[in-house]
Amino acid sequence: MTATRGLEGIVAATSSVSSIIDDTLTYVGYNIDDLTKNASFEEVIYLLWHLELPNKAQLQDLKQQLVDHMEIPQEVIDSFKTYPIDKVHPMAALRTAVSTLGLFDEEADVMDKEANFRKAIRLQAKMPTIVAAFSRIRNGEDPVAPRKDYNIAENFLYMLNGKEPSAIEVEAMDKALVLHADHELNASTFTARVCVATLSDMYSGVTAAIGALKGPLHGGANEQVMKMLTEIGSVDKAEKYILDKLENKEKIMGFGHRVYKKGDPRAKFLRDMSKKLTDITGEPQWYEISEKVREVLTSKKPLPPNVDFYSASVYHSLGIDHDLFTPVFAVSRVSGWIAHILEQYENNRLIRPRAEYTGPGMRVFKPLEDR
Ligand code: ACO
Numbered sequence: 001m002t003a004t005r006g007l008e009g010i011v012a013a014t015s016s017v018s019s020i021i022d023d024t025l026t027y028v029g030y031n032i033d034d035l036t037k038n039a040s041f042e043e044v045i046y047l048l049w050h051l052e053l054p055n056k057a058q059l060q061d062l063k064q065q066l067v068d069h070m071e072i073p074q075e076v077i078d079s080f081k082t083y084p085i086d087k088v089h090p091m092a093a094l095r096t097a098v099s100t101l102g103l104f105d106e107e108a109d110v111m112d113k114e115a116n117f118r119k120a121i122r123l124q125a126k127m128p129t130i131v132a133a134f135s136r137i138r139n140g141e142d143p144v145a146p147r148k149d150y151n152i153a154e155n156f157l158y159m160l161n162g163k164e165p166s167a168i169e170v171e172a173m174d175k176a177l178v179l180h181a182d183h184e185l186n187a188s189t190f191t192a193r194v195c196v197a198t199l200s201d202m203y204s205g206v207t208a209a210i211g212a213l214k215g216p217l218h219g220g221a222n223e224q225v226m227k228m229l230t231e232i233g234s235v236d237k238a239e240k241y242i243l244d245k246l247e248n249k250e251k252i253m254g255f256g257h258r259v260y261k262k263g264d265p266r267a268k269f270l271r272d273m274s275k276k277l278t279d280i281t282g283e284p285q286w287y288e289i290s291e292k293v294r295e296v297l298t299s300k301k302p303l304p305p306n307v308d309f310y311s312a313s314v315y316h317s318l319g320i321d322h323d324l325f326t327p328v329f330a331v332s333r334v335s336g337w338i339a340h341i342l343e344q345y346e347n348n349r350l351i352r353p354r355a356e357y358t359g360p361g362m363r364v365f366k367p368l369e370d371r
Contacts (some may be wrong), residue, residue, distance in 0.1 A: 003356035041177035048339035069125035070146035091214040102203030132159035182336030188212040224253035225312035238292035254309030263304040270310035277317035286313035
């Protein structure tokens with residue numbers, strides 16, 4: 001038995017949800033370019049869960065169900081106040097809050113298909129509320145209740161900032177949610193599938209996935225990108241900063257990908273949004289530094305930017321705290337995790353690979369008194 005490091009190139013599941021072939025990303029056969037230009041996040045959620053685009057009535061029904069379930073139990077809000085709130089990372093808070101949410105869902109362990117769809121709605125609807133409420137409570141503010149006339153993008157920004165978002169902010173948020181919704185067998189999705197393949201429940205699968213997304217080699221990279229841009233501070237300092245990092249064999253966050261070799265098709269949309277939004281906010285330096293970083297890095301290494309690179313300056317421009325960037329990713333990706341969890345349940349088999357043993361050979365046991 002020979003291990004493949006990081007399971008590179010291993011095909012570990014079949015899936016109809018999304019595919020990456022020749023650097024083209026599709027959700028259920030629809031090119032991400034078309035979906036980003038034309039579909040709302042709610043349409044994408046429906047597509048991922050039902051494997052078809054909704055008609056008008058189906059979309060309206062889904063939107064209604066989502067807004068109807070956006071409020072979170074008071075117990076979850078109260079539990080935030082028991083966290084070491086000024087020290088805890090919002091991804092750790094989100095991971096714990098989603099697990100707590102499961103405690104208050106009487107259907108958490110009901111595994112039939114209808115119950116799983118009901119839980120899917122509840123989880124998707126409540127994730128933005130959890131992130132926004134946590135953010136407000138740690139800032140000493142009261143949580144803002146969701147509005148029934150708002151979609152997820154609108155409600156998330158509204159609950160986070162406590163004011164009506166502008167049309168351009170909503171458009172950027174909605175597109176970012178579409179772009180992050182699913183991505184084949186990425187690390188967090190694989191984690192979710194491994195978890196529920198034991199026939200564990202959806203809350204456990206999503207909690208496990210949040211833990212995997214948190215790391216800086218995966219979803220946590222977007223926060224690290226903004227940290228890097230802030231450390232660089234101005235365009236003229238970017239070249240030296242990147243060359244020094246490369247000299248020290250450090251990774252540049254927001255670049256590289258296990259699957260894409262030519263480029264991540266999502267990055268161009270976020271790049272355009274970054275340009276547009278940083279112009280509006282009067283902070284063009286974040287886009288300009290990003291561009292310089294890309295130019296310097298790609299002149300040294302064939303590493304195109306991934307989804308996390310330009311999303312950093314986009315989220316910053318939307319007034320989102322930097323340590324909330326990865327939770328925002330989770331607000332979107334939960335739609336994909338759920339799609340994969342539902343798919344796993346449909347045709348389940350325990351996921352249990354083998355390990356190549358590299359420890360000592362057979363040894364003779366010595367009793368404790370002889371050691
Ligand atoms: N900066 C500098 N060098 C890099 C980078 C980078 N961002 N990414 C890869 N490399 C180099 C590695 O040092 C390695 O070089 P070597 O062969 O000379 O040692 C080579 O490219 C291969 O890198 P691996 O880490 O083995 O590639 P892997 O496929 O395992 O990792 C990953 C992919 C984790 C995305 C990697 O490119 C990385 O760490 N990027 C930075 C973190 C990041 O942006 N993560 C978000 C990814 S998108 C997402 O998950 C949402």
